Amino acid sequence: CKDNLRTKLVDRCGGHRFQTQLVMVSECKYKCGEEHNNGRTxxxxxxxxxxxxxxxxxxxxxxxxxxxxxxxxMPFV
Structure with a gap:
């Protein structure tokens, strides 16, 4: 399950316009992000x-x- 979930998260992050990389995965959250360095900024x-x-x-x-x-x-009601 973990490998399947990770693959889906990588694909989902890859679909974002600016945050294209999977940066972090915790128990129930994940973070997509991007870093750049062009020598000036x-x-x-x-x-x-x-x-x-x-x-x-x-x-x-x-x-x-x-x-x-x-x-x-879990809350049932």
């Missing part, structure tokens, strides 16, 4: 995204609102 930009609610993030855990929580603690 240097710049860095990034954008952070949440994984979809329900994405597995550990044993008996899923992502909800950008946080990894145990499934027994």
């Amino acid at each position: 240097m710049g860095r930009s990034s954008q952070e995204f949440r994984l979809k609610d329900g994405t597995p993030c550990g044993k008996d855990k899923v992502c909800i609102d950008g946080f990894c929580i145990e499934t027994c603690e």
Whole structure:
């Protein structure tokens, strides 16, 4: 699952116009970004995204609102 998720995130970041590289992946968030240095100017930009609610993030855990929580603690109502 991890390799499949990473491949999807790399593809998704590659589709962005300015943040084309996968920079960071945490339990329930990922960041796309870009750095440049043309000898005169240097710049860095990034954008952070949440994984979809329900994405597995550990044993008996899923992502909800950008946080990894145990499934027994999920709000059902």
